[in-house]
Amino acid sequence: MKRATFAQSPRMVTEASQSYSFSRRAILLGGVQGAVGLALAGRMAWLAIAENEHYSTLSESNRVNMTLVPPRRGWIVDRHGAPIANNRTDFRVDIIPDRLENKGHVLGLLRDILKLPPEEMDRLVADLEHAAGFQPVQVAENLDWERFAAVSVRLPELPGVAPTRGFSRSYPAGAAVAHLTGYVGAASADQYKQTRDPLMVTPGFKLGKDGLEKTLESTLRGVAGQKRVEVTARGKLVAELATRPDAPGANARLTIDVGLQEYAARRLGTQSGSVVVIDCLTGEMLAMVSMPAYDPNAFSDGISHLEWKMLSDNDHVPLMNKVLQGLYPPGSTVKPMNGLALLESGADPGQRVNCTGALRVGNGIFHCHKKSGHGPLDLKNAIMQSCDIYFYEMVRRLGYDRIAPIARAVGLGQKFDLPFNSQRYGTVPDPEWKLHKYRHDWTVADSLNASIGQGYVLANPLQLAVMAARLASGRALQPSILADHVHRGAAPLPVSPANLQLVRNAMYGVVNEGGTGGAARMLVPGVTLAAKTGTAQVRRISLAERGSGVLKNASLPFKLRDHALFVCFAPADNPRYAAAIVLEHGGHTVRNLDTPLIGRDIMTYLFDRDRALASLAEAEPTWGGDIKTRMAAESAAYRAAAGAPPPAVGAQTELNATAPTDAPAVRAATAADVAAAEELANTAAPGNTVAEDGTTERDVP
Numbered sequence: 001m002k003r004a005t006f007a008q009s010p011r012m013v014t015e016a017s018q019s020y021s022f023s024r025r026a027i028l029l030g031g032v033q034g035a036v037g038l039a040l041a042g043r044m045a046w047l048a049i050a051e052n053e054h055y056s057t058l059s060e061s062n063r064v065n066m067t068l069v070p071p072r073r074g075w076i077v078d079r080h081g082a083p084i085a086n087n088r089t090d091f092r093v094d095i096i097p098d099r100l101e102n103k104g105h106v107l108g109l110l111r112d113i114l115k116l117p118p119e120e121m122d123r124l125v126a127d128l129e130h131a132a133g134f135q136p137v138q139v140a141e142n143l144d145w146e147r148f149a150a151v152s153v154r155l156p157e158l159p160g161v162a163p164t165r166g167f168s169r170s171y172p173a174g175a176a177v178a179h180l181t182g183y184v185g186a187a188s189a190d191q192y193k194q195t196r197d198p199l200m201v202t203p204g205f206k207l208g209k210d211g212l213e214k215t216l217e218s219t220l221r222g223v224a225g226q227k228r229v230e231v232t233a234r235g236k237l238v239a240e241l242a243t244r245p246d247a248p249g250a251n252a253r254l255t256i257d258v259g260l261q262e263y264a265a266r267r268l269g270t271q272s273g274s275v276v277v278i279d280c281l282t283g284e285m286l287a288m289v290s291m292p293a294y295d296p297n298a299f300s301d302g303i304s305h306l307e308w309k310m311l312s313d314n315d316h317v318p319l320m321n322k323v324l325q326g327l328y329p330p331g332s333t334v335k336p337m338n339g340l341a342l343l344e345s346g347a348d349p350g351q352r353v354n355c356t357g358a359l360r361v362g363n364g365i366f367h368c369h370k371k372s373g374h375g376p377l378d379l380k381n382a383i384m385q386s387c388d389i390y391f392y393e394m395v396r397r398l399g400y401d402r403i404a405p406i407a408r409a410v411g412l413g414q415k416f417d418l419p420f421n422s423q424r425y426g427t428v429p430d431p432e433w434k435l436h437k438y439r440h441d442w443t444v445a446d447s448l449n450a451s452i453g454q455g456y457v458l459a460n461p462l463q464l465a466v467m468a469a470r471l472a473s474g475r476a477l478q479p480s481i482l483a484d485h486v487h488r489g490a491a492p493l494p495v496s497p498a499n500l501q502l503v504r505n506a507m508y509g510v511v512n513e514g515g516t517g518g519a520a521r522m523l524v525p526g527v528t529l530a531a532k533t534g535t536a537q538v539r540r541i542s543l544a545e546r547g548s549g550v551l552k553n554a555s556l557p558f559k560l561r562d563h564a565l566f567v568c569f570a571p572a573d574n575p576r577y578a579a580a581i582v583l584e585h586g587g588h589t590v591r592n593l594d595t596p597l598i599g600r601d602i603m604t605y606l607f608d609r610d611r612a613l614a615s616l617a618e619a620e621p622t623w624g625g626d627i628k629t630r631m632a633a634e635s636a637a638y639r640a641a642a643g644a645p646p647p648a649v650g651a652q653t654e655l656n657a658t659a660p661t662d663a664p665a666v667r668a669a670t671a672a673d674v675a676a677a678e679e680l681a682n683t684a685a686p687g688n689t690v691a692e693d694g695t696t697e698r699d700v701p
Contacts, residue, residue: 067202067226067227068198068199068202068205068224068225068226068227069166069202069224069225069226069227069243069245069246070164070166070167070199070202070204070205070206070224070246071221071222071223071224071225071246071247071248071249072087072166072167072222072246072248072249073085073087073167073169073184073220073221073222073248073249074219074220074221074222074248074249074250074251074252075087075251075252076181076212076213076216076220076251076252076254077251077252077253077254078253078254078256078257078258078259078261079253079254079255079256079257079284079286079483080257080258081253082258082259083172083258084171084172084173084177084180084181084254084256084258084261085169085170085171085177085181085213085296086169086170086172087167087168087169087170088167088168088170089165089166089167090141090142090164090165090166090167090168090204091141091142091143091144091145091147091148091163091164091165092138092139092140092141092142092143092163092164092166092168092203092204093110093114093138093139093140093141093143093148093151093161093162093163093164094136094137094138094139094161094162094164094203094204095124095128095136095137095139095160095161095162096136096137096160096162096203097128097131097132097135097137097160098160099159099160100128100159100160100161101159101160102159103128106157106158106159106160106161107121107124107125109154109157109158110139110151110158110161113147113150113151113154114139114140114143114147114150114151115147116139116140120140123304123653124137124139126653127653132189132192135186135189135192135201136162136186136201136202136203136204138186138301138302138653139161141168141301142168148163148165151163162203164203164204166204168204168206168300168301169183169184169206169213169297169300170297171183171295171296171297171300173258173261173262173265174295174296174297174627174628175265175291175292175293175294175295175296175627175628175631176261176262176265176266176289176291176293176627177258177261177262177296178211178290178293178294178295178296178299178660179211179288179289179290179293179320179321179322179323179660179661180211180212180254180256180261180288180289181211181212181213181296182208182209182210182211182212182213182214182296182659182660183208183209183210183211183213183296183297183299183300184206184207184208184209184213184300185206185207185209185299185300185302186205186206186302187200187201187205187206187207191207199224202224205224206300207221208220209299209659210659210660210661211321211420211661212252212254212419212420212481214421214659215419215420215421216252216419219249219250219252220249220250220252221249222246222247222248222249222250223246223247224246225243225244225245225246225247226243226244227243252482253482253483253484254481254482254483255279255284255285255286255480255481255482255483255486256285256286256287256288256481257286257287259605259609260277260286260287260602260605260606261287261288261289263602263605263612263613263616264277264287264289264602264605265289265291265293265627266616266620266626266627267598267601267602267616268289268291268583268593268598269592269593269619269620269623270593270623270624270630271291271583271584271586271593271598272291272292272316272317272322272583272584272585272586273290273291273322273581273582273583273584273586274289274290274291274322274323274326274461274580274581274582275287275288275289275461275579275580275581275598275602276288276289276323276461276462276464276465276579276580277465277577277578277579277602277606278465278466278468278469278477278479278577278578278579279576279577280469280472280473280477280569280575280576280577280578281473281576282477282480282486282488283469283477283478283479283480283486283487283490284479284480284481284483284486285479285480285481286577286606287579287602288323288462288481289323290320290321290322290323290326291318291322291627292314292316292318292631293318294311294318294319294660295631299660302653303653303657304653305653306639306642307635308657310634310635310638310639310642311660311665312663312664312665313638313665315558315559316558316584317665317666317669319660319661319663319665319666320660320661320665320666320669320670321420321422321660321661322461322582322584323460323461323462324420324422324423324424324460324462325422325423325424325460325661325666325670326424326460326461326582326584326670326673327424327426327458327459327460327670327673327674327677328458328459328460328461328536328563328565328582328584328673329453329454329455329457329458329536329537329538329563329677330412330453330457330458330459330464330534330536330565331452331453331454331534331535331536331537331563331565332386332388332452332453332532332533332534332535332565333453333464333467333532333533333534333565333566333567333580334407334412334452334453334457334467334534335382335383335386335391335452335453335532336383336471336503336506336507336532337403337406337407337410337412337467337471337503338391338395338403338406338451339379339382339383339502339503339506340406340410340471340495340499340500340503341402341403341405341406341407342379342394342395342398342402342403343379343496343499343502343503344402344406344495344496344499345398345402347379347394347398349378349379349380349502350378350379351378351379352376352377352378353376353377353382353387353389353390353393353394354373354375354376354377354389355368355370355373355374355375355376355377355387355388355389355390356373356389357370357371357372357373357389358373358389359389359392359393361392361396361444361445361448362444364445366388366389366392366448367388368387368388368389369386369388369535370385370387373389374387374389374390377390379502379506380502380505380506380509381509383503383506383507383509383510383515383532384506384509384510384513384514384515384516385515385516386510386515386516386532386533386534388452391451391452392448392451392452394451395447395448395450395451396444396447396448399447400429400430400431400442400446400447400450400451401430401431403450403451404428404429404430406495407428407457408428409470409476409493409494409495410466410467410470410471410493411463411466411467411470412426412428412457412459412463412467413425413426413427413428413459413463414463414466416462416466416478416479417478417480417485417487418479418480418481419481419482421661422661422662423460423462424460424670425460425463426457426458426459426460426463427456427457427458428457429446429450429455429456429457430442433456434446434456438682446681449681453534453536454536454537454680454681455680455681456677456678456681458674458677461580461581461582462479462580464565464567464580464582465479465567465578465579465580466479467567467580468567468568468569468578468579468580469569469578470493471500471503471504471507471569471578472504472530472569472575472578473490473575473578474492474493474495474497474500475490475491475492475493476490476491476492476493477490478490504530504572504575507530507531507532507568507569507572508528508530508572510530510531510532510533511528511529511530511531511568511572512528512529512572516533517531517532517533517566517596518596519591519594519596519597519600520566520568520596520597520599520600521600522570522600522603522604522607523600523604523611524604524607524608524611526571527570527571527603527607528570528571528572528573529568529569529570529571529572529599529600529603530568530569530570530572530575531566531567531568531569531596531599532566532567532568533565533566533595533596534564534565534566534567535562535563535564535565535588536562536563536565537562537680538559538560538561538562538563538585538676538677538680539556539560539676539680540680553585553587553588553589554587554589556587558585559585560585561585561586561587561589562585562586562587562588563582563583563584563585563586564582564583564586564587564588564594564595565580565581565582565583565595566579566580566581566582566595566596566598566599567579567580567581568580568599568603570603570606570607576606577603577606579599579602579603581595581598581599581602582595583595583598592619592622593623601615601616
């Protein structure tokens with residue numbers, strides 16, 4: 001059988017088919033090329049248009065460095081426009097730890113360029129070891145132009161070093177205004193982490209840490225500027241470009257008279273105490289002084305561990321704002337107020353109480369500060385002689401419930417609308433208060449102790465000054481410290497003007513008619529002072545000690561001495577100014593450092609400045625010099641007594657210090673004082689009353 005054989009014919013390739021195949025491939029390739037081209041064009045358009053700003057910024061950042069310029073803080077000025085806190089031109093150098101390279105080399109160069117002493121190098125090394133990486137570490141500030149320029153021209157050799165031209169805070173009055181203004185300091189690591197505000201870690205930027213600097217931060221800070229410089233790829237400066245200037249903060253005007261503030265601070269001398277002066281027409285605070293204090297300039301620059309420890313260890317507690325945080329039994333300074341309350345309750349001002357030196361109430365015997373007694377006294381003479389027996393007897397008859405409302409009306413126990421976060425308000429006790437706090441009923445002994453400003457009664461110096469101003473003016477004045485926030489038009493006190501005048505006449509007699517405050521008599525012709533002296537007991541006096549002779553304050557440790565207090569106003573016949581002076585554990589031990597003469601001189605300053613300054617110039621050298629001189633001597637003595645601590649430890653900047661008014665030393669001191677007062681009120685046996693007006697110090701010159 002024959003098989004069929006099929007032969008495959010060859011494919012015919014024509015010119016037309018070749019042309020078609022080529023064209024199809026060309027179109028496909030062209031399409032791919034076109035798509036790629038469109039993609040590239042689209043990408044270029046995206047980069048050139050949509051991403052233009054982003055890449056321009058990146059490009060600019062390679063060529064131009066931009067840094068924030070800390071804003072100039074607004075000034076704090078007094079009522080006359082004189083600076084209390086201002087700004088000075090400052091050339092400074094900082095290190096940003098995160099940017100630091102070749103640490104040893106950089107520190108060596110800085111040491112040589114800036115001529116840093118060994119102790120500063122120790123401090124710098126210690127600060128770098130403990131600082132957060134983004135937190136600027138101060139190398140030096142307040143540099144002269146030559147040293148600042150020497151660092152600036154060698155920046156390529158100093159990675160991480162940041163020289164800055166700016167302004168630093170200055171407090172011309174130093175420690176005299178410390179507890180008024182507070183101070184500024186670098187932001188803490190925690191503050192930066194909370195806000196992530198780059199200004200917080202900008203070299204030279206400082207914010208309020210305490211006092212008015214803190215509470216007025218939003219007003220004083222201002223808005224940061226921007227500085228732009230052209231640099232090479234190696235970071236070398238080529239040119240300074242246009243900058244955006246900072247917007248300074250607003251100024252804050254206070255009601256304070258800074259001249260009076262400084263004078264009062266100096267007049268307190270070596271005492272631990274406070275002074276408040278108030279305008280009786282408006283309630284404006286003219287002085288608010290707490291001494292001893294710290295130097296806010298040193299705090300703003302950054303204090304060392306050793307300096308912080310020195311302030312914390314001081315038993316005069318210089319970190320405490322005693323005007324607002326100190327709570328004291330007001331002692332006999334409340335007797336004029338008590339007298340007003342008695343009059344408002346219907347007591348006859350001419351009724352006499354016979355003071356024999358002691359009063360038996362139940363099983364207890366309550367003593368007067370004058371052991372032999374004052375004899376028969378009416379209200380005016382009881383206030384003038386500060387007779388305890390009169391007030392014991394009258395308050396026993398009427399009850400302390402009649403006193404407490406008037407005490408609150410004149411400002412005791414009251415919170416005031418002031419830009420401070422550290423006010424403590426004290427106590428105006430009554431039966432309801434005691435039952436709520438201690439679950440015990442009010443006793444007659446409680447009334448008697450409260451009648452002489454002891455027991456559970458506690459007040460701060462500002463409240464005592466307000467009490468004096470309200471008694472002087474007859475109006476419910478509200479203290480103010482910001483000039484644009486004065487509380488004008490105060491309402492009259494809810495008391496009889498005639499009764500007020502009786503009390504004012506008694507306070508006039510305290511100074512001018514043979515009362516306990518004769519040392520405060522004014523030396524300014526035509527000006528008389530009305531006042532009330534006071535002593536607040538802080539320890540128990542045993543019956544045995546009272547019988548054999550109360551120990552003199554000068555023989556006691558500082559913390560066991562009586563507080564000395566003084567409230568006053570002048571002129572007595574037409575009150576314009578009122579004041580309170582409180583000396584912690586002052587004890588009436590030195591005549592020219594006791595409250596009557598301090599009060600007299602401070603009031604004299606308001607009427608005859610030259611006379612007051614002359615009096616101070618005569619006395620101040622006997623106290624060891626002015627405030628700055630004494631602080632320097634105390635610091636040197638502390639360093640010597642402390643020995644030589646390891647340099648890096650002693651010199652290291654204290655980064656973890658709390659605000660002075662919230663420092664552990666302050667919290668411990670305030671808690672101890674209140675505990676001591678409560679213990680004295682709760683445990684004192686009948687008869688353990690205050691020794692008034694320095695009569696335990698008969699040998700005072």
